[in-house]
Amino acid sequence: MLHIDRVRLSLIEMPLKKPFFTHLGTVHNRQSIIIEVVDRDGVSGFGEAVAFSSPWYTEETVQTELHMLKDFLIPKLFTEEINHPKEISSIFGSIRRNEMAKSGIETAIWDLYAKKQGQPLSYLLGGNRKEVPAGAVVAAQNIEKALKQIGDFQEQGYQRIKVKISPENDIHLLREIRKEYPYVPLMVDANSAYTLDDIDRLKALDEFRLLMIEQPLSITDMVDHATLQKQISTPICLDESITSFQDAYSAIQLGSCQIMNIKMSRVGGLENAKRIHDLCVEHHIQVWCGGMIEFGISRAHNIALATLEGFTIPGDIVSSNHYWEEDIIEPLVEVKNGMISVSTEAGIGFTINRKRLKEVTIYSEEYEKGKGV
Numbered sequence: 001m002l003h004i005d006r007v008r009l010s011l012i013e014m015p016l017k018k019p020f021f022t023h024l025g026t027v028h029n030r031q032s033i034i035i036e037v038v039d040r041d042g043v044s045g046f047g048e049a050v051a052f053s054s055p056w057y058t059e060e061t062v063q064t065e066l067h068m069l070k071d072f073l074i075p076k077l078f079t080e081e082i083n084h085p086k087e088i089s090s091i092f093g094s095i096r097r098n099e100m101a102k103s104g105i106e107t108a109i110w111d112l113y114a115k116k117q118g119q120p121l122s123y124l125l126g127g128n129r130k131e132v133p134a135g136a137v138v139a140a141q142n143i144e145k146a147l148k149q150i151g152d153f154q155e156q157g158y159q160r161i162k163v164k165i166s167p168e169n170d171i172h173l174l175r176e177i178r179k180e181y182p183y184v185p186l187m188v189d190a191n192s193a194y195t196l197d198d199i200d201r202l203k204a205l206d207e208f209r210l211l212m213i214e215q216p217l218s219i220t221d222m223v224d225h226a227t228l229q230k231q232i233s234t235p236i237c238l239d240e241s242i243t244s245f246q247d248a249y250s251a252i253q254l255g256s257c258q259i260m261n262i263k264m265s266r267v268g269g270l271e272n273a274k275r276i277h278d279l280c281v282e283h284h285i286q287v288w289c290g291g292m293i294e295f296g297i298s299r300a301h302n303i304a305l306a307t308l309e310g311f312t313i314p315g316d317i318v319s320s321n322h323y324w325e326e327d328i329i330e331p332l333v334e335v336k337n338g339m340i341s342v343s344t345e346a347g348i349g350f351t352i353n354r355k356r357l358k359e360v361t362i363y364s365e366e367y368e369k370g371k372g373v
């Protein structure tokens with residue numbers, strides 16, 4: 001049995017080395033909540049709640065996560081008996097949605113459990129890979145900067161390039177990219193910038209030999225995605241539409257996508273991510289691990305998740321120093337020859353850099369079992 005006695009939340013903030021531009025908004029500064037769960041033997045597990053400061057990507061924000069954690073999730077955790085981290089998602093089942101807040105704490109408990117077992121988290125999740133392939137994301141302000149970033153990523157060995165697009169910034173951009181990099185493994189992410197009225201533009205993207213188009217239509221449009229997939233040859237990958245096992249099931253049954261981006265944070269944690277992965281493998285849907293411009297703790301969990309057999313496509317998993325001057329983990333995540341090696345240490349296999357954590361913490365709170373939250 002796990003005896004979680006204390007939970008510490010640290011709200012951290014760091015500027016990105018360079019801004020991340022999408023049609024929905026620009027990220028200059030990243031806030032995130034680092035969650036430390038401590039058991040009665042003093043062993044710590046770490047997770048990260050990765051919602052953004054404003055609700056542009058999902059409805060959750062840093063502030064809604066703090067509210068959920070403090071007023072519902074942590075009190076719930078202190079009153080339930082927990083034998084295994086896979087139970088957490090059903091323990092939190094009485095609280096609707098708020099998947100990123102749930103994931104932050106569920107992943108921390110996985111790390112704690114793996115440390116208590118003396119096993120790498122990847123192994124406990126059922127993963128076998130010794131290294132995982134890395135892909136990178138171009139979210140640049142203009143075409144010149146995008147082309148330069150692609151060159152830099154190629155030099156660093158990234159195996160797949162993803163470019164953010166919208167109807168205002170697609171065909172011309174892709175034509176320029178293909179002129180300079182005819183063979184780079186390329187995909188695009190639209191973050192719901194299109195509707196079926198844009199069908200001609202979307203069909204025109206087929207000529208660019210894209211690995212996939214991620215989330216072209218709106219979040220709840222499973223039916224329209226299925227309609228679109230019948231009319232374009234580029235495989236559709238769903239991201240924002242998949243917030244649960246049921247969403248994944250619906251998408252597969254409807255034929256809304258051929259590929260799925262799995263983000264543990266968007267689906268409430270590692271156990272749900274694993275169940276969605278298993279369902280996709282069963283139905284021959286390829287999967288890859290998405291990113292959230294995250295810090296090292298969430299990145300470490302992503303690496304562990306991406307060791308599962310179905311993760312056949314390079315994910316949005318970049319090195320620590322791509323976004324950050326100095327990340328909060330040790331060692332840093334590094335990409336070598338396009339691969340990230342998987343730690344063989346117990347738990348997530350990275351330790352927290354307490355000095356760096358303190359430097360970037362703007363607010364922290366601690367909760368103790370039996371003390372009333």
Ligand SMILES: O=C(O)CCC(=O)c1ccccc1C(=O)O
Nearest residue numbers: 057137239290291292293294316
């Ligand atoms: O973490 C990364 O490297 C970027 C991944 C990315 O594209 C992204 C980053 C923030 C929010 C949403 C998305 C997305 O995949 O749509």
Ligand SMILES: [Mg+2]
Nearest residue numbers: 189214215239
């Ligand atoms: Mg996406």
